[in-house]
Amino acid sequence: MSKIDNKKALPQIHQRKVIAQSGLFKIEQLELEFSNGEKRQFERMAGSGRGAVMIVPFINEHEFLLVREYAAGTHSYQLGFPKGLIDPGESAMVAANRELKEEVGYGAQELIALHTVSMAPAFFDAKMEIFIAKKLYAESLVGDEPEPMEVIPWSINDIDTLLAREDFVEARCIAALFLTLKWIKEG
Template identity: 55%
Template sequence: MAKKPQIIQQKQIAKTRLFCIEELALKFSNGEERIFERMVSGRSGAVMIIAVTDNKEFILIREYSAGTHDYQLAFPKGLMEEGETIVQAANRELMEEVGYGAKQLTPLKSMSLAPGYFSHQMNLILAQDLYPEKLPGDEPEPLELVFWPIDEIDSLLQQTDFTEARSIAGLLLAKRYLTQEAAF
């Protein structure tokens, strides 16, 4: 395994309310030096919840996405609050965004998004054994709930508004987990 490069200098070059951009002067073990930039998330991470109903449906949301300036179909997600565990954050976000809590929350995977540039971590959580429970959310408009049958994953993948890589990864990891669970 390669030795991590030495950080010679680290400085903040821009900051927003969500991200901090840093410049890193690095020296690699072979003597090469390079300047890298990275976005450092200012929070504890985030959660994405793949909720499954007793009727064997995924619960998705359709919400406005500023990056594409369009409405996208995705799994509910949100930032973790200070002091929350991954499971607590997932259950809170589920209640805020879809109006359900979950008695069974299973961490599936912690993922990075473009680790060459971002420090942000997204924790994928499978939520089962749902019950009605609503908390006030922070969305600027009501979210559209979409219930999608688990056995129609291929048609979900073909939806033109289901494009977020994290949601696609969550869908496939949940499908694998649920298939293995059903085999026992």
């Protein structure tokens, strides 16, 4: 057991090449040499460079909005917070308001940057900035969704029911939920 060794050298990347690619994904192979001399081949997803946003929108003091959206990975409908990729040239906050308008039909007069999370840094360079949205006003934008999303209000006093659901399991949503509750608690 130890203190954190901030001087530890990163592995050297001797070679990197794209070994598979689709419209959405690009898989890279890295030839790595760790500081102890161990050599390994690792695979990772080459990032698009585009960050993402997630929004926890409050319609009043004690209710936030969830969306119910088709998830191809699990071929199921999943509950979660509205989210999406940041468009080129867009700031994270502008993206958050745009996604909110596209997915739930509201804009926000107030957007608060809450936290930045990452999805499996072992394989991805995918950052997501989480915002709290308040003072909502009705405004819709047409997004690229194949069908309108169901929008579901949920009480912050009924978190246990939400966490027990089999369709509210995405780690980024669970993290956003708890970070929001912490933020509320700390006033």
